[in-house]
Amino acid sequence: MHSAAIHLLRRVAREDAGSGVSPPRLSALSVLVFAGPKTVSELAAMERVKVPTMSRLAAAMEEEGLVRRERHDTDARAVVLHATAKGRRVLDRGRELRLTLLESLLEHATAREIAVVREAAEIVDRVVL
Amino acid sequence: MHSAAIHLLRRVAREDAGSGVSPPRLSALSVLVFAGPKTVSELAAMERVKVPTMSRLAAAMEEEGLVRRERHDTDARAVVLHATAKGRRVLDRGRELRLTLLESLLEHATAREIAVVREAAEIVDRVVL
C-alpha cells in the first residue's frame, strides 16, 4: 500500500509537471475550488500541513496567478485565499490530464478493479484525516 | 485517488521520520531485501527514479549502514547494492511501525474496506509500472 502510494505519486508528479502545477498545489487548489475560499490556517489544517508550508504554497500559487489573497472581513491578521478563474482552468486541465493518465494506466484493468481502486481512494482519504 | 495518495504519504512520512528512515529509502531497501541485490541502474528502474537519484539514495543508505556497495563480478563499471543485516532489521521495524499506524487508522474500517484497500494497492502497484 505504502509503496503503491509512492510509485503512484512519483508517476503522477511527473505527469503533472507537464501541466505546470505540482500535486500539493493542485490538491490545495482543488480545496479552494470545491470548498470555497479559506484562510491560510484553515487550508493548512485541511491539507494536513503546517501553516508556514501553506503560506509558501499560497505565495507560489499567487505568483502563478492561481490564487488571490484577500483581507479577512473582520480579522485583519487573517488572509483569505480565493481560487482565480485561471486557477479553476488549470485545475480542470490538471484533472483531465491525470484522468487521461489513469485511464491509460488502467486500460488493461477490469471494471471491477477500477471500482476497487476508486473505493479504496475514498476509504483512505476518509481514514487518513 | 490522487489526493488520497498525497494525504496518505504525508501521514506515513511523518510516522517514518520517527523510525529514522524515509519512505523512498524504505521502498528501495525493501526491494533489495525481497528481490535480492541489484545494481544502481536496476534499482533506479524498479523504483521509477533516475539513476542519479538512486545513486544519492544509495550513498545516503550506505552512510546509514543499511546497504553495502560491491563491485560487479564481470562489469567493473557496475555497483551492486546489498541490504545489510542492519538494513533488514530497520526494514522490519519500519514495516511494523507502518503496520501499526495503518491498523490504527483503519481500526474503524470494516473487514471489507480493509480488503478493498489491500487489493487496490496491489492493482495500483501493478499498473503503475
Place this chain on the structure above:
DNA sequence: GACTATTATTAGCTAGCCTAACTAAGTATG
C-alpha cells in the same frame, strides 16, 4: 493600557526529485 494568544510570514534546515556534465569502463570498427 498592558499582557497574552492567534495569524501569517520569513529564515534556515533537510530530503528528494530532476537535468547536465563528467569519469571510467566496456564494445565495436577501421
Place this chain on the structure above:
DNA sequence: CATACTTAGTTAGGCTAGCTAATAATAGTC
C-alpha cells in the same frame, strides 16, 4: 591496436516541499 561510441555511476546545481524557530501585526482579556 586505436579511435569512436555506448553504458554505469557520480557529482554539481536547481527546484519543490516539508519542518521548526523567530518575528510582526492584530485580537482579545483583565
